[in-house]
Amino acid sequence: MTVPTPDLPSLPPRLLLGPGPSNVHPSVLAAMAQPLAGHLDPAFLALLDEVQANLRTLFGTQNAMTLPISATGSAGMEACLVNLLEPGDRIVVGVNGVFGGRMCDVAARAGAEVTRVDSEPGTILEPAAMAEAIARVKPKVVAFVHAETSTGVLQPVEAIAAAAREAGAFVVLDCVTSLGGLPVRLDDWGIDAAYSGTQKCLACPPGLSPVSFSDRALDAVRARSRPVQSWFLDVTLLAGYFGGERVYHHTAPISAILGLTQGLRLVIAEGLDARAARHRDAAASLYAGLAPLGFTPLVAEEHRLPPLSTMRLPDSVLGWNGGAGEAGLRRRLLDGHDIEVGGGLGPLAGKVWRVGLMGENARKENVDRLVGALEQELGQG
Ligand SMILES: Cc1ncc(COP(=O)(O)O)c(C=O)c1O
Numbered sequence: 311m312t313v314p315t316p317d318l319p320s321l322p323p324r325l326l327l328g329p330g331p332s333n334v335h336p337s338v339l340a341a342m343a344q345p346l347a348g349h350l351d352p353a354f355l356a357l358l359d360e361v362q363a364n365l366r367t368l369f370g371t372q373n374a375m376t377l378p379i380s381a382t383g384s385a386g387m388e389a390c391l392v393n394l395l396e397p398g399d400r401i402v403v404g405v406n407g408v409f410g411g412r413m414c415d416v417a418a419r420a421g422a423e424v425t426r427v428d429s430e431p432g433t434i435l436e437p438a439a440m441a442e443a444i445a446r447v448k449p450k451v452v453a454f455v456h457a458e459t460s461t462g463v464l465q466p467v468e469a470i471a472a473a474a475r476e477a478g479a480f481v482v483l484d485c486v487t488s489l490g491g492l493p494v495r496l497d498d499w500g501i502d503a504a505y506s507g508t509q510k511c512l513a514c515p516p517g518l519s520p521v522s523f524s525d526r527a528l529d530a531v532r533a534r535s536r537p538v539q540s541w542f543l544d545v546t547l548l549a550g551y552f553g554g555e556r557v558y559h560h561t562a563p564i565s566a567i568l569g570l571t572q573g574l575r576l577v578i579a580e581g582l583d584a585r586a587a588r589h590r591d592a593a594a595s596l597y598a599g600l601a602p603l604g605f606t607p608l609v610a611e612e613h614r615l616p617p618l619s620t621m622r623l624p625d626s627v628l629g630w631n632g633g634a635g636e637a638g639l640r641r642r643l644l645d646g647h648d649i650e651v652g653g654g655l656g657p658l659a660g661k662v663w664r665v666g667l668m669g670e671n672a673r674k675e676n677v678d679r680l681v682g683a684l685e686q687e688l689g690q691g
Pocket of ligand 1: 382384457458459460
Protein backbone atom coordinates (compact mmCIF):
# COMPACT_ATOMS: atom_id res chain seq x y z
CA MET A 311 0.00 0.00 0.00
CA THR A 312 1.37 3.43 -0.85
CA VAL A 313 0.97 5.94 1.90
CA PRO A 314 -0.10 9.29 0.44
CA THR A 315 2.33 12.12 1.10
CA PRO A 316 0.71 14.54 3.54
CA ASP A 317 0.49 18.20 2.51
CA LEU A 318 3.68 20.14 3.12
CA PRO A 319 3.63 22.50 6.11
CA SER A 320 3.72 26.11 5.01
CA LEU A 321 4.22 29.59 6.42
CA PRO A 322 2.98 32.97 5.16
CA PRO A 323 5.40 34.86 2.87
CA ARG A 324 6.67 37.35 5.43
CA LEU A 325 9.11 40.15 4.80
CA LEU A 326 11.37 39.70 7.83
CA LEU A 327 12.47 43.18 8.91
CA GLY A 328 12.92 42.31 12.57
CA PRO A 329 16.11 41.50 14.51
CA GLY A 330 16.45 38.11 12.77
CA PRO A 331 15.89 35.76 11.15
CA SER A 332 16.06 37.58 7.83
CA ASN A 333 14.71 36.27 4.53
CA VAL A 334 16.71 33.52 2.89
CA HIS A 335 17.83 33.58 -0.75
CA PRO A 336 15.81 31.01 -2.78
CA SER A 337 19.02 29.29 -3.89
CA VAL A 338 19.93 28.68 -0.22
CA LEU A 339 16.57 26.95 0.29
CA ALA A 340 17.16 24.96 -2.90
CA ALA A 341 20.61 23.88 -1.65
CA MET A 342 19.03 22.70 1.60
CA ALA A 343 16.50 20.59 -0.29
CA GLN A 344 19.23 18.49 -1.95
CA PRO A 345 19.21 14.75 -1.23
CA LEU A 346 21.55 13.81 1.61
CA ALA A 347 25.01 12.34 1.46
CA GLY A 348 26.71 11.13 4.63
CA HIS A 349 28.53 13.57 6.89
CA LEU A 350 31.80 11.67 6.23
CA ASP A 351 31.20 11.40 2.46
CA PRO A 352 34.14 12.97 0.59
CA ALA A 353 31.70 14.97 -1.57
CA PHE A 354 30.20 16.54 1.55
CA LEU A 355 33.59 17.05 3.20
CA ALA A 356 34.76 19.00 0.13
CA LEU A 357 31.84 21.39 0.70
CA LEU A 358 32.71 21.63 4.39
CA ASP A 359 36.28 22.60 3.40
CA GLU A 360 34.79 25.36 1.25
CA VAL A 361 32.54 26.57 4.09
CA GLN A 362 35.45 26.76 6.52
CA ALA A 363 37.64 28.60 4.00
CA ASN A 364 34.88 31.11 3.22
CA LEU A 365 34.16 31.66 6.91
CA ARG A 366 37.85 32.51 7.39
CA THR A 367 37.51 35.14 4.66
CA LEU A 368 34.40 36.65 6.25
CA PHE A 369 35.90 36.63 9.75
CA GLY A 370 39.15 38.16 8.42
CA THR A 371 41.29 35.43 9.94
CA GLN A 372 43.79 32.71 9.18
CA ASN A 373 42.55 30.69 12.19
CA ALA A 374 42.54 26.99 11.24
CA MET A 375 39.84 26.28 13.83
CA THR A 376 37.04 28.18 12.10
CA LEU A 377 33.87 26.12 11.85
CA PRO A 378 30.08 26.12 11.99
CA ILE A 379 28.87 24.90 15.40
CA SER A 380 25.73 22.76 14.99
CA ALA A 381 23.41 25.07 16.93
CA THR A 382 22.40 28.73 17.08
CA GLY A 383 24.43 31.81 18.00
CA SER A 384 23.95 31.27 21.72
CA ALA A 385 25.82 27.97 21.38
CA GLY A 386 28.65 29.84 19.69
CA MET A 387 28.70 32.25 22.63
CA GLU A 388 28.74 29.32 25.02
CA ALA A 389 31.48 27.55 23.03
CA CYS A 390 33.80 30.57 23.14
CA LEU A 391 33.29 31.14 26.87
CA VAL A 392 33.24 27.60 28.28
CA ASN A 393 36.39 26.61 26.41
CA LEU A 394 38.39 29.58 27.67
CA LEU A 395 37.03 29.79 31.22
CA GLU A 396 37.64 27.44 34.13
CA PRO A 397 35.92 27.81 37.51
CA GLY A 398 37.47 30.73 39.40
CA ASP A 399 38.85 32.46 36.28
CA ARG A 400 38.15 36.17 36.01
CA ILE A 401 36.32 37.72 33.06
CA VAL A 402 35.45 41.34 32.23
CA VAL A 403 32.28 41.62 30.12
CA GLY A 404 31.11 44.82 28.44
CA VAL A 405 27.34 45.10 28.74
CA ASN A 406 25.37 47.65 26.69
CA GLY A 407 22.44 45.41 25.86
CA VAL A 408 20.82 42.01 26.23
CA PHE A 409 23.57 39.97 24.63
CA GLY A 410 26.38 41.32 26.80
CA GLY A 411 24.11 40.38 29.71
CA ARG A 412 23.74 36.86 28.31
CA MET A 413 27.54 36.54 28.15
CA CYS A 414 27.67 37.34 31.88
CA ASP A 415 25.15 34.55 32.60
CA VAL A 416 27.03 32.01 30.53
CA ALA A 417 30.37 32.94 32.13
CA ALA A 418 28.90 32.79 35.66
CA ARG A 419 27.43 29.34 34.95
CA ALA A 420 30.91 28.24 33.85
CA GLY A 421 32.07 29.19 37.35
CA ALA A 422 33.92 32.35 36.36
CA GLU A 423 34.18 35.50 38.48
CA VAL A 424 32.37 38.05 36.35
CA THR A 425 33.04 41.80 36.34
CA ARG A 426 30.47 43.74 34.29
CA VAL A 427 31.19 47.10 32.73
CA ASP A 428 27.79 48.59 31.92
CA SER A 429 26.85 51.40 29.64
CA GLU A 430 23.45 52.88 28.79
CA PRO A 431 21.47 50.94 26.17
CA GLY A 432 21.91 52.79 22.88
CA THR A 433 25.48 53.89 23.65
CA ILE A 434 28.83 52.21 23.04
CA LEU A 435 30.99 50.67 25.73
CA GLU A 436 33.48 53.35 26.68
CA PRO A 437 36.97 52.04 25.87
CA ALA A 438 38.42 53.94 28.87
CA ALA A 439 35.96 52.27 31.29
CA MET A 440 36.75 48.86 29.82
CA ALA A 441 40.53 49.56 30.00
CA GLU A 442 40.22 50.64 33.65
CA ALA A 443 38.34 47.44 34.58
CA ILE A 444 40.82 45.29 32.66
CA ALA A 445 43.79 46.92 34.44
CA ARG A 446 42.08 46.53 37.84
CA VAL A 447 40.72 42.96 37.50
CA LYS A 448 43.52 41.44 35.39
CA PRO A 449 41.08 38.97 33.81
CA LYS A 450 41.82 35.86 31.79
CA VAL A 451 39.11 36.81 29.29
CA VAL A 452 37.56 40.07 28.04
CA ALA A 453 34.28 39.70 26.15
CA PHE A 454 31.97 42.12 24.35
CA VAL A 455 29.51 42.45 21.50
CA HIS A 456 30.49 43.94 18.14
CA ALA A 457 26.91 44.49 16.92
CA GLU A 458 24.33 44.76 19.76
CA THR A 459 21.07 43.63 18.16
CA SER A 460 19.06 44.65 21.23
CA THR A 461 20.04 48.33 20.91
CA GLY A 462 21.37 48.85 17.37
CA VAL A 463 24.87 49.89 18.44
CA LEU A 464 28.06 49.11 16.52
CA GLN A 465 30.94 48.85 18.97
CA PRO A 466 34.43 50.10 18.00
CA VAL A 467 36.62 47.08 18.72
CA GLU A 468 40.26 48.00 18.43
CA ALA A 469 40.93 50.04 21.60
CA ILE A 470 39.24 47.52 23.91
CA ALA A 471 40.91 44.55 22.22
CA ALA A 472 44.30 46.29 22.50
CA ALA A 473 43.81 46.99 26.23
CA ALA A 474 42.87 43.35 26.78
CA ARG A 475 45.84 42.00 24.83
CA GLU A 476 48.20 44.34 26.67
CA ALA A 477 46.94 42.83 29.94
CA GLY A 478 47.51 39.32 28.55
CA ALA A 479 43.77 38.53 28.36
CA PHE A 480 41.98 36.54 25.67
CA VAL A 481 39.42 38.55 23.72
CA VAL A 482 35.99 37.12 22.83
CA LEU A 483 33.82 39.02 20.33
CA ASP A 484 30.12 38.49 19.48
CA CYS A 485 29.76 38.96 15.71
CA VAL A 486 26.22 37.58 15.40
CA THR A 487 24.80 40.65 13.65
CA SER A 488 27.97 41.81 11.90
CA LEU A 489 29.36 38.78 10.05
CA GLY A 490 28.51 39.03 6.36
CA GLY A 491 27.06 42.53 6.67
CA LEU A 492 29.91 44.62 8.05
CA PRO A 493 33.69 44.38 8.02
CA VAL A 494 34.99 41.87 10.59
CA ARG A 495 38.78 41.61 10.96
CA LEU A 496 39.59 39.21 13.77
CA ASP A 497 43.32 38.95 13.05
CA ASP A 498 43.88 42.71 12.64
CA TRP A 499 41.91 43.39 15.81
CA GLY A 500 43.62 40.67 17.88
CA ILE A 501 40.51 38.62 18.68
CA ASP A 502 41.02 35.12 20.13
CA ALA A 503 37.52 33.70 19.84
CA ALA A 504 34.46 34.95 17.96
CA TYR A 505 31.03 33.63 17.08
CA SER A 506 28.15 34.46 14.80
CA GLY A 507 24.82 33.10 13.60
CA THR A 508 23.54 32.20 10.15
CA GLN A 509 20.12 33.90 10.36
CA LYS A 510 21.12 37.54 10.14
CA CYS A 511 23.44 39.07 7.55
CA LEU A 512 24.37 35.65 6.13
CA ALA A 513 20.71 35.24 5.08
CA CYS A 514 20.50 31.54 5.90
CA PRO A 515 18.03 29.89 8.29
CA PRO A 516 18.90 29.85 12.00
CA GLY A 517 20.63 26.73 13.28
CA LEU A 518 24.39 27.12 12.79
CA SER A 519 26.90 29.28 14.62
CA PRO A 520 30.12 30.09 12.77
CA VAL A 521 32.96 30.33 15.33
CA SER A 522 36.69 30.95 15.13
CA PHE A 523 39.43 30.23 17.67
CA SER A 524 43.00 31.55 17.41
CA ASP A 525 45.91 29.12 17.85
CA ARG A 526 46.73 30.96 21.07
CA ALA A 527 43.21 30.29 22.37
CA LEU A 528 43.45 26.62 21.36
CA ASP A 529 46.76 26.26 23.19
CA ALA A 530 45.09 27.68 26.30
CA VAL A 531 42.18 25.21 26.00
CA ARG A 532 44.65 22.31 25.63
CA ALA A 533 46.51 23.53 28.74
CA ARG A 534 43.39 23.60 30.95
CA SER A 535 43.67 21.95 34.34
CA ARG A 536 40.32 20.18 33.88
CA PRO A 537 38.32 19.22 30.79
CA VAL A 538 35.78 21.59 29.28
CA GLN A 539 32.51 20.95 31.13
CA SER A 540 30.53 20.68 27.86
CA TRP A 541 31.45 17.59 25.83
CA PHE A 542 29.54 18.84 22.79
CA LEU A 543 31.23 22.27 22.69
CA ASP A 544 34.77 21.21 23.67
CA VAL A 545 36.77 22.66 20.77
CA THR A 546 39.59 20.13 21.22
CA LEU A 547 37.04 17.37 20.47
CA LEU A 548 35.29 19.33 17.71
CA ALA A 549 38.74 19.57 16.09
CA GLY A 550 38.53 15.85 15.32
CA TYR A 551 35.83 16.45 12.73
CA PHE A 552 36.34 20.10 11.79
CA GLY A 553 40.16 19.84 11.73
CA GLY A 554 42.28 17.79 9.31
CA GLU A 555 41.29 14.30 10.50
CA ARG A 556 37.59 14.45 9.65
CA VAL A 557 36.63 11.74 12.12
CA TYR A 558 33.20 11.41 13.70
CA HIS A 559 32.38 13.72 16.59
CA HIS A 560 28.63 14.27 16.10
CA THR A 561 26.49 13.92 12.99
CA ALA A 562 26.90 17.24 11.21
CA PRO A 563 23.62 18.88 10.09
CA ILE A 564 24.20 18.24 6.40
CA SER A 565 21.24 20.18 4.96
CA ALA A 566 21.97 23.24 7.08
CA ILE A 567 25.62 23.16 5.98
CA LEU A 568 24.55 22.87 2.32
CA GLY A 569 22.47 26.01 2.86
CA LEU A 570 25.41 27.80 4.46
CA THR A 571 27.67 26.72 1.58
CA GLN A 572 25.35 28.51 -0.84
CA GLY A 573 24.82 31.47 1.50
CA LEU A 574 28.58 32.01 1.68
CA ARG A 575 28.95 31.65 -2.10
CA LEU A 576 26.43 34.48 -2.45
CA VAL A 577 28.39 36.67 -0.02
CA ILE A 578 31.71 36.00 -1.76
CA ALA A 579 30.18 36.57 -5.23
CA GLU A 580 28.81 39.95 -4.12
CA GLY A 581 32.07 40.96 -2.41
CA LEU A 582 32.45 41.93 1.25
CA ASP A 583 32.88 45.65 0.56
CA ALA A 584 29.91 45.85 -1.78
CA ARG A 585 27.78 43.96 0.72
CA ALA A 586 28.76 46.26 3.58
CA ALA A 587 28.00 49.30 1.39
CA ARG A 588 24.58 47.82 0.53
CA HIS A 589 23.80 47.45 4.26
CA ARG A 590 24.87 51.05 4.93
CA ASP A 591 22.82 52.41 2.01
CA ALA A 592 19.71 50.49 3.06
CA ALA A 593 19.96 51.84 6.62
CA ALA A 594 20.37 55.39 5.29
CA SER A 595 17.18 55.03 3.25
CA LEU A 596 15.37 53.68 6.31
CA TYR A 597 16.23 56.76 8.39
CA ALA A 598 15.23 59.02 5.50
CA GLY A 599 11.96 57.12 4.93
CA LEU A 600 10.88 57.00 8.57
CA ALA A 601 11.82 60.58 9.52
CA PRO A 602 8.72 62.18 7.92
CA LEU A 603 6.56 59.78 9.96
CA GLY A 604 8.12 61.06 13.19
CA PHE A 605 10.48 58.14 13.98
CA THR A 606 13.86 59.26 15.34
CA PRO A 607 17.00 57.13 15.70
CA LEU A 608 17.95 56.05 19.23
CA VAL A 609 21.68 55.82 18.53
CA ALA A 610 24.13 58.63 17.72
CA GLU A 611 24.92 58.60 14.01
CA GLU A 612 28.55 57.51 14.34
CA HIS A 613 27.61 54.42 16.38
CA ARG A 614 24.64 53.13 14.40
CA LEU A 615 24.56 49.53 13.30
CA PRO A 616 23.44 49.40 9.66
CA PRO A 617 21.87 45.90 9.74
CA LEU A 618 19.67 46.79 12.74
CA SER A 619 18.18 50.21 13.43
CA THR A 620 16.49 51.18 16.67
CA MET A 621 13.89 53.89 16.11
CA ARG A 622 12.15 55.91 18.84
CA LEU A 623 8.41 55.86 18.30
CA PRO A 624 6.25 58.92 17.56
CA ASP A 625 2.98 59.55 19.43
CA SER A 626 1.06 58.44 16.34
CA VAL A 627 2.50 54.94 16.83
CA LEU A 628 2.38 54.89 20.66
CA GLY A 629 -1.30 55.84 20.56
CA TRP A 630 -2.20 53.95 17.39
CA ASN A 631 -5.79 52.77 17.04
CA GLY A 632 -7.02 53.72 20.49
CA GLY A 633 -5.29 51.44 22.96
CA ALA A 634 -3.65 49.08 20.46
CA GLY A 635 -0.43 51.12 20.49
CA GLU A 636 2.90 50.08 19.04
CA ALA A 637 2.38 46.36 19.65
CA GLY A 638 -0.99 46.56 17.88
CA LEU A 639 0.57 48.32 14.91
CA ARG A 640 3.33 45.72 14.66
CA ARG A 641 0.67 43.04 14.65
CA ARG A 642 -1.23 44.94 11.94
CA LEU A 643 1.94 45.15 9.82
CA LEU A 644 2.26 41.39 10.15
CA ASP A 645 -1.39 40.45 9.55
CA GLY A 646 -2.23 43.10 6.96
CA HIS A 647 1.08 43.58 5.14
CA ASP A 648 3.14 40.44 5.86
CA ILE A 649 5.91 42.59 7.34
CA GLU A 650 7.66 41.70 10.60
CA VAL A 651 9.45 44.39 12.60
CA GLY A 652 10.85 43.92 16.11
CA GLY A 653 9.75 45.59 19.35
CA GLY A 654 12.15 46.95 21.95
CA LEU A 655 13.82 44.58 24.42
CA GLY A 656 14.28 45.04 28.17
CA PRO A 657 14.35 48.74 29.17
CA LEU A 658 13.57 49.73 25.56
CA ALA A 659 10.34 47.67 25.37
CA GLY A 660 7.43 49.82 24.20
CA LYS A 661 9.79 52.71 23.39
CA VAL A 662 11.55 51.68 20.19
CA TRP A 663 11.19 49.42 17.20
CA ARG A 664 14.06 47.36 15.94
CA VAL A 665 14.10 47.31 12.16
CA GLY A 666 16.47 44.83 10.58
CA LEU A 667 17.79 45.25 7.05
CA MET A 668 20.01 42.20 7.01
CA GLY A 669 21.50 40.07 4.26
CA GLU A 670 19.14 39.78 1.29
CA ASN A 671 16.76 42.26 2.89
CA ALA A 672 19.17 45.20 2.95
CA ARG A 673 17.57 46.88 -0.04
CA LYS A 674 15.69 50.14 -0.56
CA GLU A 675 12.69 48.36 -2.07
CA ASN A 676 12.05 46.73 1.33
CA VAL A 677 12.32 50.11 3.07
CA ASP A 678 9.79 51.51 0.58
CA ARG A 679 7.42 48.65 1.32
CA LEU A 680 7.63 49.24 5.07
CA VAL A 681 7.23 53.02 4.74
CA GLY A 682 4.26 52.55 2.39
CA ALA A 683 2.52 50.21 4.84
CA LEU A 684 3.12 52.62 7.72
CA GLU A 685 1.85 55.60 5.74
CA GLN A 686 -1.30 53.65 5.03
CA GLU A 687 -1.84 52.60 8.67
CA LEU A 688 -0.97 56.01 10.10
CA GLY A 689 -3.15 57.77 7.53
CA GLN A 690 -0.30 59.85 6.14
CA GLY A 691 -0.10 58.35 2.65
C1 LIG B 1 24.21 39.94 19.24
C2 LIG B 1 23.59 38.59 19.45
N1 LIG B 1 24.27 37.67 20.15
C3 LIG B 1 23.76 36.44 20.38
C4 LIG B 1 22.53 36.07 19.88
C5 LIG B 1 22.00 34.71 20.16
O1 LIG B 1 21.84 34.01 18.96
P1 LIG B 1 20.70 32.89 18.78
O2 LIG B 1 19.39 33.55 19.01
O3 LIG B 1 20.92 32.47 17.34
O4 LIG B 1 20.99 31.80 19.74
C6 LIG B 1 21.80 36.99 19.14
C7 LIG B 1 20.47 36.64 18.62
O5 LIG B 1 19.69 37.47 18.21
C8 LIG B 1 22.34 38.27 18.91
O6 LIG B 1 21.67 39.19 18.21
